Amino acid sequence: MLNFRLRGYKIWSKMQAPEWACLNYNKIDYNNILYYSVPKAIKKLDSLDEVDPNILETFEKLGIPLTEQKRLANVAVDAIFDSVSIGTTFREELSKVGVIFCPISEAIKEYPDLVKQYLGTVVPSGDNYFAALNSAVFSEGSFCYIPEGVTCPLELSTYFRINNEESGQFERTLIIADKNSHVSYLEGCTAPKYDKNQLHAAIVELVALENAEIKYSTVQNWYAGDNQGLGGVYNFVTKRGLCAGDSSKISWTQVETGSSITWKYPSCVLVGDSSIGEFYSVALTNNYQQADTGTKMLHVGKNTKSRIVSKGISAGSSKNTYRGKVQISSKASGSVNYSQCDSMLIGSRSQANTYPYIQVRNSTSKVEHEASTSKIEEEQLFYFLQRGIDFESAISLLISGFCKDVFSELPMEFALEADRLLSLKLEGSVG
Amino acid sequence: MKDKENENLEYLESEDAEVLNLISQPYKYGFSTEVETEEFPKGINLLEKWNPNLC
Numbered sequence: 408m409l410n411f412r413l414r415g416y417k418i419w420s421k422m423q424a425p426e427w428a429c430l431n432y433n434k435i436d437y438n439n440i441l442y443y444s445v446p447k448a449i450k451k452l453d454s455l456d457e458v459d460p461n462i463l464e465t466f467e468k469l470g471i472p473l474t475e476q477k478r479l480a481n482v483a484v485d486a487i488f489d490s491v492s493i494g495t496t497f498r499e500e501l502s503k504v505g506v507i508f509c510p511i512s513e514a515i516k517e518y519p520d521l522v523k524q525y526l527g528t529v530v531p532s533g534d535n536y537f538a539a540l541n542s543a544v545f546s547e548g549s550f551c552y553i554p555e556g557v558t559c560p561l562e563l564s565t566y567f568r569i570n571n572e573e574s575g576q577f578e579r580t581l582i583i584a585d586k587n588s589h590v591s592y593l594e595g596c597t598a599p600k601y602d603k604n605q606l607h608a609a610i611v612e613l614v615a616l617e618n619a620e621i622k623y624s625t626v627q628n629w630y631a632g633d634n635q636g637l638g639g640v641y642n643f644v645t646k647r648g649l650c651a652g653d654s655s656k657i658s659w660t661q662v663e664t665g666s667s668i669t670w671k672y673p674s675c676v677l678v679g680d681s682s683i684g685e686f687y688s689v690a691l692t693n694n695y696q697q698a699d700t701g702t703k704m705l706h707v708g709k710n711t712k713s714r715i716v717s718k719g720i721s722a723g724s725s726k727n728t729y730r731g732k733v734q735i736s737s738k739a740s741g742s743v744n745y746s747q748c749d750s751m752l753i754g755s756r757s758q759a760n761t762y763p764y765i766q767v768r769n770s771t772s773k774v775e776h777e778a779s780t781s782k783i784e785e786e787q788l789f790y791f792l793q794r795g796i797d798f799e800s801a802i803s804l805l806i807s808g809f810c811k812d813v814f815s816e817l818p819m820e821f822a823l824e825a826d827r828l829l830s831l832k833l834e835g836s837v838g
Numbered sequence: 839m840k841d842k843e844n845e846n847l848e849y850l851e852s853e854d855a856e857v858l859n860l861i862s863q864p865y866k867y868g869f870s871t872e873v874e875t876e877e878f879p880k881g882i883n884l885l886e887k888w889n890p891n892l893c
Binding site: 413437438439440441442443444445446447459461462464465468469489540543544570571572573574597598599600601628630631677 | 865867868869870871872873874875876877878880881882883884885
Protein backbone atom coordinates (compact mmCIF):
# COMPACT_ATOMS: atom_id res chain seq x y z
CA MET A 408 0.00 0.00 0.00
CA LEU A 409 2.89 2.39 0.72
CA ASN A 410 4.03 2.10 -2.90
CA PHE A 411 0.47 2.64 -4.11
CA ARG A 412 0.21 5.81 -2.01
CA LEU A 413 3.64 7.11 -3.00
CA ARG A 414 2.83 6.60 -6.65
CA GLY A 415 -0.44 8.53 -6.17
CA TYR A 416 1.40 11.34 -4.41
CA LYS A 417 4.06 11.58 -7.13
CA ILE A 418 1.42 11.78 -9.85
CA TRP A 419 -0.68 14.29 -7.90
CA SER A 420 2.25 16.60 -7.18
CA LYS A 421 2.88 16.92 -10.94
CA MET A 422 -0.77 17.61 -11.85
CA GLN A 423 -2.83 20.79 -11.91
CA ALA A 424 -6.34 21.10 -10.51
CA PRO A 425 -8.88 20.86 -13.36
CA GLU A 426 -10.39 24.16 -14.45
CA TRP A 427 -12.78 23.03 -17.18
CA ALA A 428 -15.84 22.63 -14.93
CA CYS A 429 -18.42 25.42 -14.47
CA LEU A 430 -17.28 25.97 -10.89
CA ASN A 431 -15.79 28.96 -9.08
CA TYR A 432 -14.23 28.35 -5.69
CA ASN A 433 -11.33 29.52 -3.59
CA LYS A 434 -8.04 27.76 -4.18
CA ILE A 435 -7.67 24.81 -1.80
CA ASP A 436 -4.69 24.90 0.56
CA TYR A 437 -3.77 21.21 0.70
CA ASN A 438 -1.31 21.84 3.51
CA ASN A 439 -3.99 23.22 5.78
CA ILE A 440 -6.08 20.05 5.94
CA LEU A 441 -6.05 17.15 8.38
CA TYR A 442 -5.80 13.97 6.34
CA TYR A 443 -6.36 11.60 9.23
CA SER A 444 -8.54 12.10 12.29
CA VAL A 445 -10.03 9.36 14.47
CA PRO A 446 -11.93 9.41 17.76
CA LYS A 447 -9.54 8.43 20.57
CA ALA A 448 -11.85 5.76 21.90
CA ILE A 449 -11.77 3.80 18.62
CA LYS A 450 -9.22 1.06 19.03
CA LYS A 451 -9.97 -2.56 18.31
CA LEU A 452 -13.53 -3.04 19.47
CA ASP A 453 -15.26 -6.39 19.73
CA SER A 454 -18.74 -5.03 19.42
CA LEU A 455 -20.55 -1.90 18.27
CA ASP A 456 -21.96 -1.63 21.77
CA GLU A 457 -18.45 -0.70 22.95
CA VAL A 458 -18.32 2.41 20.75
CA ASP A 459 -18.27 5.84 22.43
CA PRO A 460 -21.94 6.57 23.31
CA ASN A 461 -21.56 10.09 21.85
CA ILE A 462 -20.78 8.62 18.46
CA LEU A 463 -23.58 6.06 18.66
CA GLU A 464 -25.95 8.89 19.58
CA THR A 465 -24.72 10.91 16.59
CA PHE A 466 -25.63 8.12 14.17
CA GLU A 467 -28.95 7.63 15.91
CA LYS A 468 -29.74 11.34 15.44
CA LEU A 469 -28.86 10.92 11.78
CA GLY A 470 -31.42 8.13 11.50
CA ILE A 471 -28.81 5.34 11.41
CA PRO A 472 -29.14 3.43 14.69
CA LEU A 473 -26.27 0.96 15.04
CA THR A 474 -26.96 -0.83 18.29
CA GLU A 475 -28.17 -4.42 18.19
CA GLN A 476 -31.70 -3.62 19.35
CA LYS A 477 -32.35 -0.64 17.08
CA ARG A 478 -30.49 -1.30 13.85
CA LEU A 479 -32.31 -1.05 10.53
CA ALA A 480 -33.84 -4.32 9.37
CA ASN A 481 -32.66 -5.62 5.99
CA VAL A 482 -29.91 -3.01 5.67
CA ALA A 483 -26.30 -3.75 6.59
CA VAL A 484 -24.57 -0.48 7.48
CA ASP A 485 -20.90 0.47 7.56
CA ALA A 486 -20.69 3.73 9.57
CA ILE A 487 -17.69 5.94 8.84
CA PHE A 488 -16.81 8.84 11.13
CA ASP A 489 -14.03 11.13 9.84
CA SER A 490 -11.18 8.74 8.89
CA VAL A 491 -12.36 5.51 10.49
CA SER A 492 -15.15 2.94 10.38
CA ILE A 493 -17.11 2.83 13.63
CA GLY A 494 -18.57 -0.55 12.81
CA THR A 495 -20.44 -2.68 10.30
CA THR A 496 -23.77 -4.33 11.07
CA PHE A 497 -25.01 -7.79 9.98
CA ARG A 498 -21.56 -9.04 9.03
CA GLU A 499 -22.16 -12.54 10.33
CA GLU A 500 -25.43 -12.89 8.45
CA LEU A 501 -23.73 -11.79 5.24
CA SER A 502 -20.74 -14.08 5.72
CA LYS A 503 -23.10 -17.07 5.89
CA VAL A 504 -23.77 -16.61 2.16
CA GLY A 505 -20.15 -15.70 1.45
CA VAL A 506 -20.67 -11.95 1.10
CA ILE A 507 -17.74 -9.89 2.39
CA PHE A 508 -18.77 -6.43 3.61
CA CYS A 509 -16.20 -4.62 5.72
CA PRO A 510 -14.12 -1.43 6.00
CA ILE A 511 -11.48 -1.28 3.27
CA SER A 512 -8.72 -0.95 5.89
CA GLU A 513 -9.70 -4.38 7.14
CA ALA A 514 -10.03 -5.83 3.62
CA ILE A 515 -6.46 -4.76 2.86
CA LYS A 516 -5.31 -6.90 5.80
CA GLU A 517 -7.79 -9.81 5.55
CA TYR A 518 -8.26 -10.15 1.78
CA PRO A 519 -5.05 -8.74 0.28
CA ASP A 520 -5.26 -10.80 -2.92
CA LEU A 521 -8.73 -9.53 -3.81
CA VAL A 522 -7.78 -5.94 -3.03
CA LYS A 523 -4.55 -6.20 -4.99
CA GLN A 524 -6.36 -7.71 -7.97
CA TYR A 525 -8.95 -4.92 -8.26
CA LEU A 526 -7.85 -1.74 -6.43
CA GLY A 527 -7.01 0.98 -8.93
CA THR A 528 -8.00 -1.08 -11.96
CA VAL A 529 -11.16 0.92 -12.69
CA VAL A 530 -9.92 4.31 -11.46
CA PRO A 531 -6.12 4.36 -11.81
CA SER A 532 -4.11 6.74 -9.62
CA GLY A 533 -3.37 9.03 -12.55
CA ASP A 534 -6.96 9.22 -13.77
CA ASN A 535 -7.43 12.80 -12.60
CA TYR A 536 -6.17 15.28 -10.03
CA PHE A 537 -8.56 14.27 -7.26
CA ALA A 538 -8.15 10.54 -7.95
CA ALA A 539 -4.40 10.95 -7.54
CA LEU A 540 -4.93 12.85 -4.28
CA ASN A 541 -7.24 10.13 -2.99
CA SER A 542 -4.78 7.40 -3.98
CA ALA A 543 -2.10 9.11 -1.89
CA VAL A 544 -4.07 9.77 1.27
CA PHE A 545 -7.20 7.61 1.32
CA SER A 546 -8.36 6.30 4.66
CA GLU A 547 -11.34 4.01 5.08
CA GLY A 548 -14.29 3.35 2.80
CA SER A 549 -16.16 0.11 2.26
CA PHE A 550 -15.20 -3.14 0.58
CA CYS A 551 -17.81 -5.56 -0.78
CA TYR A 552 -17.36 -8.86 -2.53
CA ILE A 553 -20.37 -10.83 -3.71
CA PRO A 554 -19.41 -14.40 -4.64
CA GLU A 555 -20.49 -16.20 -7.80
CA GLY A 556 -24.20 -16.94 -8.04
CA VAL A 557 -25.16 -15.05 -4.86
CA THR A 558 -27.90 -12.46 -4.61
CA CYS A 559 -26.97 -10.36 -1.60
CA PRO A 560 -29.78 -10.94 0.94
CA LEU A 561 -29.54 -7.44 2.44
CA GLU A 562 -29.17 -3.90 1.13
CA LEU A 563 -25.61 -2.79 1.77
CA SER A 564 -25.09 0.77 2.91
CA THR A 565 -22.29 3.09 3.99
CA TYR A 566 -22.92 6.30 5.90
CA PHE A 567 -20.18 8.92 5.79
CA ARG A 568 -19.98 11.59 8.46
CA ILE A 569 -17.34 14.32 8.58
CA ASN A 570 -17.20 15.68 12.14
CA ASN A 571 -13.82 17.34 12.62
CA GLU A 572 -13.81 20.94 11.33
CA GLU A 573 -10.17 20.78 10.23
CA SER A 574 -10.42 17.43 8.55
CA GLY A 575 -11.25 16.29 5.02
CA GLN A 576 -12.63 12.89 4.12
CA PHE A 577 -10.86 10.71 1.57
CA GLU A 578 -12.58 7.38 1.45
CA ARG A 579 -12.32 4.67 -1.15
CA THR A 580 -15.02 2.13 -1.92
CA LEU A 581 -14.49 -1.06 -3.91
CA ILE A 582 -17.35 -3.39 -4.89
CA ILE A 583 -16.83 -6.60 -6.83
CA ALA A 584 -19.79 -8.64 -8.06
CA ASP A 585 -18.64 -12.05 -9.24
CA LYS A 586 -20.39 -14.01 -12.03
CA ASN A 587 -24.20 -14.21 -11.80
CA SER A 588 -24.33 -12.22 -8.55
CA HIS A 589 -26.49 -9.26 -7.58
CA VAL A 590 -26.10 -6.46 -5.04
CA SER A 591 -27.80 -3.20 -4.17
CA TYR A 592 -25.71 -0.63 -2.29
CA LEU A 593 -26.59 2.80 -0.93
CA GLU A 594 -24.40 5.57 0.43
CA GLY A 595 -25.38 8.62 2.43
CA CYS A 596 -23.43 11.50 3.87
CA THR A 597 -23.80 14.56 6.09
CA ALA A 598 -21.52 17.04 7.85
CA PRO A 599 -21.80 19.70 10.57
CA LYS A 600 -22.30 23.37 9.74
CA TYR A 601 -18.96 25.11 9.76
CA ASP A 602 -17.98 28.48 8.28
CA LYS A 603 -14.90 26.89 6.73
CA ASN A 604 -15.07 24.71 3.64
CA GLN A 605 -14.20 21.04 4.04
CA LEU A 606 -12.77 18.81 1.34
CA HIS A 607 -14.24 15.46 0.37
CA ALA A 608 -12.28 13.63 -2.36
CA ALA A 609 -13.43 10.06 -2.77
CA ILE A 610 -13.14 7.19 -5.23
CA VAL A 611 -15.69 4.47 -5.90
CA GLU A 612 -14.75 1.51 -8.10
CA LEU A 613 -17.26 -1.13 -9.19
CA VAL A 614 -16.49 -4.35 -11.05
CA ALA A 615 -19.31 -6.49 -12.47
CA LEU A 616 -18.28 -9.84 -13.92
CA GLU A 617 -20.35 -11.97 -16.31
CA ASN A 618 -24.10 -11.59 -15.85
CA ALA A 619 -23.62 -9.75 -12.52
CA GLU A 620 -25.57 -6.66 -11.49
CA ILE A 621 -24.60 -3.78 -9.19
CA LYS A 622 -27.12 -1.12 -8.26
CA TYR A 623 -25.39 1.83 -6.59
CA SER A 624 -27.50 4.60 -5.06
CA THR A 625 -26.38 7.83 -3.42
CA VAL A 626 -28.26 10.34 -1.32
CA GLN A 627 -25.73 13.16 -1.00
CA ASN A 628 -26.57 15.62 1.74
CA TRP A 629 -23.28 17.24 2.78
CA TYR A 630 -23.57 20.68 4.35
CA ALA A 631 -24.17 23.11 1.48
CA GLY A 632 -23.05 26.36 3.12
CA ASP A 633 -25.31 29.14 4.39
CA ASN A 634 -27.60 31.33 2.32
CA GLN A 635 -24.68 33.72 1.66
CA GLY A 636 -22.48 30.89 0.38
CA LEU A 637 -20.31 30.70 3.50
CA GLY A 638 -18.97 27.24 4.41
CA GLY A 639 -20.03 23.92 2.95
CA VAL A 640 -18.29 20.83 1.63
CA TYR A 641 -16.21 20.76 -1.55
CA ASN A 642 -17.22 17.44 -3.03
CA PHE A 643 -14.83 16.05 -5.67
CA VAL A 644 -15.63 12.44 -6.36
CA THR A 645 -14.55 9.91 -9.01
CA LYS A 646 -17.01 7.05 -9.44
CA ARG A 647 -16.67 4.48 -12.17
CA GLY A 648 -18.02 1.03 -12.87
CA LEU A 649 -16.53 -1.59 -15.14
CA CYS A 650 -18.97 -3.98 -16.78
CA ALA A 651 -16.22 -6.51 -17.37
CA GLY A 652 -18.36 -9.54 -18.12
CA ASP A 653 -20.88 -10.22 -20.87
CA SER A 654 -24.49 -9.31 -19.94
CA SER A 655 -23.38 -7.50 -16.77
CA LYS A 656 -25.17 -4.39 -15.54
CA ILE A 657 -24.22 -1.36 -13.46
CA SER A 658 -26.81 1.21 -12.46
CA TRP A 659 -25.99 4.53 -10.76
CA THR A 660 -28.74 6.50 -9.05
CA GLN A 661 -27.92 9.75 -7.28
CA VAL A 662 -29.88 12.39 -5.43
CA GLU A 663 -27.55 15.34 -4.93
CA THR A 664 -28.84 18.09 -2.67
CA GLY A 665 -25.85 19.06 -0.52
CA SER A 666 -22.26 20.39 -0.88
CA SER A 667 -21.27 23.90 -1.82
CA ILE A 668 -19.27 22.50 -4.76
CA THR A 669 -20.07 19.21 -6.50
CA TRP A 670 -17.76 17.72 -9.15
CA LYS A 671 -18.89 14.21 -9.89
CA TYR A 672 -19.46 12.02 -12.97
CA PRO A 673 -20.39 8.40 -12.10
CA SER A 674 -19.53 6.45 -15.24
CA CYS A 675 -19.74 3.03 -16.85
CA VAL A 676 -17.19 1.29 -19.04
CA LEU A 677 -19.16 -1.29 -21.00
CA VAL A 678 -16.56 -3.85 -22.02
CA GLY A 679 -18.62 -7.06 -21.87
CA ASP A 680 -20.84 -7.77 -24.86
CA SER A 681 -24.51 -6.97 -24.19
CA SER A 682 -23.63 -5.20 -20.94
CA ILE A 683 -25.79 -2.36 -19.64
CA GLY A 684 -24.99 0.96 -17.95
CA GLU A 685 -27.53 3.29 -16.37
CA PHE A 686 -27.35 6.71 -14.74
CA TYR A 687 -30.30 8.33 -12.98
CA SER A 688 -29.67 11.67 -11.30
CA VAL A 689 -31.46 14.47 -9.53
CA ALA A 690 -29.30 17.45 -8.60
CA LEU A 691 -30.84 20.29 -6.64
CA THR A 692 -28.88 23.48 -6.03
CA ASN A 693 -29.97 26.50 -4.01
CA ASN A 694 -28.43 29.72 -2.65
CA TYR A 695 -24.80 29.78 -3.87
CA GLN A 696 -24.34 26.04 -4.46
CA GLN A 697 -22.55 24.96 -7.63
CA ALA A 698 -22.89 21.49 -9.13
CA ASP A 699 -21.10 20.21 -12.22
CA THR A 700 -22.25 16.62 -12.49
CA GLY A 701 -23.17 14.02 -15.08
CA THR A 702 -21.87 10.76 -16.44
CA LYS A 703 -19.79 8.99 -19.04
CA MET A 704 -20.96 5.91 -20.89
CA LEU A 705 -18.12 4.26 -22.79
CA HIS A 706 -19.35 1.51 -25.11
CA VAL A 707 -16.63 -0.97 -25.98
CA GLY A 708 -18.44 -4.34 -26.28
CA LYS A 709 -20.98 -5.32 -28.92
CA ASN A 710 -24.69 -4.70 -28.37
CA THR A 711 -24.08 -2.67 -25.22
CA LYS A 712 -26.83 -0.39 -23.93
CA SER A 713 -26.83 2.73 -21.80
CA ARG A 714 -29.50 5.01 -20.43
CA ILE A 715 -29.02 8.46 -18.91
CA VAL A 716 -31.79 10.35 -17.10
CA SER A 717 -30.65 13.60 -15.50
CA LYS A 718 -32.87 16.11 -13.70
CA GLY A 719 -31.40 19.39 -12.50
CA ILE A 720 -33.23 21.91 -10.33
CA SER A 721 -31.58 25.30 -9.80
CA ALA A 722 -32.83 27.89 -7.33
CA GLY A 723 -31.50 31.05 -5.67
CA SER A 724 -28.16 32.17 -7.13
CA SER A 725 -26.99 28.62 -7.74
CA LYS A 726 -25.37 27.03 -10.79
CA ASN A 727 -26.31 23.55 -11.94
CA THR A 728 -24.47 21.92 -14.83
CA TYR A 729 -25.02 18.57 -16.53
CA ARG A 730 -21.94 17.28 -18.32
CA GLY A 731 -22.13 13.95 -20.09
CA LYS A 732 -20.17 11.89 -22.56
CA VAL A 733 -21.43 9.01 -24.66
CA GLN A 734 -18.67 7.29 -26.59
CA ILE A 735 -19.32 4.35 -28.87
CA SER A 736 -16.17 2.65 -30.14
CA SER A 737 -15.72 1.15 -33.58
CA LYS A 738 -16.06 -2.39 -32.15
CA ALA A 739 -19.28 -1.67 -30.24
CA SER A 740 -21.57 -2.57 -33.10
CA GLY A 741 -25.30 -2.59 -32.44
CA SER A 742 -24.97 -0.44 -29.32
CA VAL A 743 -27.71 1.86 -28.10
CA ASN A 744 -27.78 4.95 -25.90
CA TYR A 745 -30.68 7.07 -24.73
CA SER A 746 -30.07 10.33 -22.85
CA GLN A 747 -32.58 12.67 -21.31
CA CYS A 748 -31.48 15.89 -19.58
CA ASP A 749 -34.12 18.12 -18.03
CA SER A 750 -33.50 21.32 -16.13
CA MET A 751 -35.89 23.30 -13.98
CA LEU A 752 -35.17 26.89 -13.03
CA ILE A 753 -36.65 28.56 -9.96
CA GLY A 754 -36.18 32.31 -9.69
CA SER A 755 -34.42 34.67 -12.05
CA ARG A 756 -30.85 34.38 -10.75
CA SER A 757 -30.19 30.63 -11.03
CA GLN A 758 -28.31 28.96 -13.89
CA ALA A 759 -28.69 25.64 -15.69
CA ASN A 760 -26.12 24.45 -18.22
CA THR A 761 -25.99 21.28 -20.29
CA TYR A 762 -22.87 19.95 -22.02
CA PRO A 763 -23.55 16.67 -23.81
CA TYR A 764 -20.65 15.15 -25.75
CA ILE A 765 -21.39 12.34 -28.20
CA GLN A 766 -18.83 10.32 -30.20
CA VAL A 767 -20.00 7.45 -32.39
CA ARG A 768 -17.42 5.41 -34.29
CA ASN A 769 -19.56 2.82 -36.01
CA SER A 770 -22.60 3.03 -38.22
CA THR A 771 -24.75 0.31 -36.63
CA SER A 772 -25.24 2.00 -33.27
CA LYS A 773 -28.06 4.30 -32.22
CA VAL A 774 -27.85 7.36 -29.98
CA GLU A 775 -30.81 9.42 -28.84
CA HIS A 776 -30.64 12.65 -26.86
CA GLU A 777 -33.46 14.76 -25.45
CA ALA A 778 -33.13 17.91 -23.37
CA SER A 779 -35.47 20.49 -21.90
CA THR A 780 -35.34 23.56 -19.68
CA SER A 781 -38.45 24.71 -17.88
CA LYS A 782 -39.81 26.81 -15.04
CA ILE A 783 -42.70 26.12 -12.69
CA GLU A 784 -45.50 27.62 -14.72
CA GLU A 785 -48.23 29.90 -13.47
CA GLU A 786 -50.81 27.71 -15.25
CA GLN A 787 -49.59 24.58 -13.52
CA LEU A 788 -49.92 26.19 -10.10
CA PHE A 789 -53.30 27.63 -11.01
CA TYR A 790 -54.50 24.15 -11.99
CA PHE A 791 -53.67 22.82 -8.51
CA LEU A 792 -54.88 25.86 -6.55
CA GLN A 793 -58.28 26.01 -8.27
CA ARG A 794 -58.83 22.37 -7.23
CA GLY A 795 -58.23 23.19 -3.59
CA ILE A 796 -54.62 21.94 -3.42
CA ASP A 797 -52.57 24.42 -1.39
CA PHE A 798 -49.45 26.11 -2.70
CA GLU A 799 -47.00 24.00 -0.68
CA SER A 800 -48.54 20.71 -1.84
CA ALA A 801 -48.67 21.96 -5.42
CA ILE A 802 -44.92 22.69 -5.47
CA SER A 803 -44.26 19.37 -3.80
CA LEU A 804 -46.27 17.51 -6.43
CA LEU A 805 -44.67 19.39 -9.32
CA ILE A 806 -41.14 18.66 -8.11
CA SER A 807 -42.01 15.03 -7.34
CA GLY A 808 -43.41 14.65 -10.83
CA PHE A 809 -40.31 16.20 -12.36
CA CYS A 810 -38.05 13.74 -10.48
CA LYS A 811 -40.18 10.59 -10.52
CA ASP A 812 -38.12 8.78 -13.19
CA VAL A 813 -35.14 8.94 -10.84
CA PHE A 814 -36.88 8.32 -7.51
CA SER A 815 -38.46 5.18 -8.91
CA GLU A 816 -34.94 3.75 -9.29
CA LEU A 817 -34.06 4.16 -5.61
CA PRO A 818 -34.59 1.29 -3.15
CA MET A 819 -38.12 1.69 -1.76
CA GLU A 820 -37.14 2.66 1.79
CA PHE A 821 -34.97 5.50 0.49
CA ALA A 822 -37.20 6.71 -2.33
CA LEU A 823 -39.74 8.11 0.12
CA GLU A 824 -37.00 9.94 1.99
CA ALA A 825 -35.56 11.36 -1.22
CA ASP A 826 -38.97 12.51 -2.33
CA ARG A 827 -39.54 14.30 0.96
CA LEU A 828 -36.04 15.75 0.82
CA LEU A 829 -36.56 17.34 -2.54
CA SER A 830 -40.21 18.05 -2.75
CA LEU A 831 -40.45 20.44 0.13
CA LYS A 832 -37.40 21.24 2.11
CA LEU A 833 -33.66 20.93 1.98
CA GLU A 834 -33.54 19.70 5.55
CA GLY A 835 -32.93 16.23 4.15
CA SER A 836 -32.36 12.74 5.37
CA VAL A 837 -30.33 9.77 4.36
CA GLY A 838 -31.16 6.15 4.74
CA MET B 839 -49.63 46.67 -22.51
CA LYS B 840 -46.34 47.46 -20.73
CA ASP B 841 -48.17 47.74 -17.37
CA LYS B 842 -49.76 44.34 -17.90
CA GLU B 843 -46.35 42.79 -18.61
CA ASN B 844 -44.88 44.39 -15.47
CA GLU B 845 -47.81 43.12 -13.45
CA ASN B 846 -47.25 39.59 -14.73
CA LEU B 847 -43.55 39.80 -14.01
CA GLU B 848 -44.17 40.98 -10.44
CA TYR B 849 -46.66 38.18 -9.93
CA LEU B 850 -44.17 35.57 -11.17
CA GLU B 851 -41.38 37.00 -9.02
CA SER B 852 -43.53 36.88 -5.90
CA GLU B 853 -44.41 33.28 -6.72
CA ASP B 854 -40.71 32.39 -7.19
CA ALA B 855 -40.01 33.96 -3.81
CA GLU B 856 -42.63 31.71 -2.22
CA VAL B 857 -41.08 28.62 -3.85
CA LEU B 858 -37.61 29.67 -2.71
CA ASN B 859 -38.91 30.18 0.79
CA LEU B 860 -40.33 26.67 0.74
CA ILE B 861 -37.09 24.96 -0.23
CA SER B 862 -34.80 27.08 1.96
CA GLN B 863 -35.30 25.39 5.29
CA PRO B 864 -32.50 24.92 7.86
CA TYR B 865 -30.08 22.01 7.47
CA LYS B 866 -31.12 19.43 10.01
CA TYR B 867 -27.82 17.54 10.26
CA GLY B 868 -25.49 20.46 10.93
CA PHE B 869 -24.71 19.55 14.54
CA SER B 870 -21.24 18.44 15.59
CA THR B 871 -20.21 15.77 18.11
CA GLU B 872 -17.79 16.42 20.97
CA VAL B 873 -15.19 13.66 20.85
CA GLU B 874 -11.51 13.54 21.66
CA THR B 875 -9.55 12.81 18.51
CA GLU B 876 -6.16 11.57 17.47
CA GLU B 877 -4.87 13.27 14.35
CA PHE B 878 -1.95 13.39 12.00
CA PRO B 879 -0.53 16.91 11.75
CA LYS B 880 -1.98 19.04 8.97
CA GLY B 881 -0.55 18.95 5.49
CA ILE B 882 -0.05 16.71 2.49
CA ASN B 883 3.68 17.46 2.48
CA LEU B 884 3.94 15.50 5.73
CA LEU B 885 5.42 12.55 3.88
CA GLU B 886 8.15 14.68 2.33
CA LYS B 887 9.00 16.11 5.73
CA TRP B 888 9.03 12.63 7.25
CA ASN B 889 11.21 10.98 4.62
CA PRO B 890 12.06 13.02 1.49
CA ASN B 891 13.85 10.01 -0.04
CA LEU B 892 10.54 8.20 -0.41
CA CYS B 893 8.95 10.90 -2.56
